[in-house]
Amino acid sequence: MADFYQQVYELVRQIPAGRVTSYGAIARYLGMAGSSRMVGWAMNLSHHQEVYVPAHRVVNRNGLLTGKIHFGSPDIMQELLENEGIKVENDCVADFNRIFWDPFKELDAQNS
DNA sequence: ACGTTGACCTATA
């Protein structure tokens, strides 16, 4: 059993480009349902990690770029998302429901 | 060591 943060990094790293997921989905997938805040903390430490973690692909339940401020500049996250083909309007991911990447539906389906 | 904050989510009113 690796550290919780490591699991989060791995999961986030497996998010395909042009797709986004929510903290709650990750927390629930790791068995930490309700403790979604810890996922956010993990993301905060992701900058310290040697491996690059596409934290910009992780947004809140509303598809709002809540953590864009922690990227150094509030524009980096939006630029990264737009660079992957994700439309961002008013700090909100467009068609969030469409590009939403559910670990249960994707990873679990493959593993199972 | 205690209190507050935090990249959130769910539930109730």
Add this chain to the structure above:
DNA sequence: GTATAGGCCAACG
């Protein structure tokens, strides 16, 4: 459907 409250666990002051 919007607004408010509570809960969760860890780090920072």
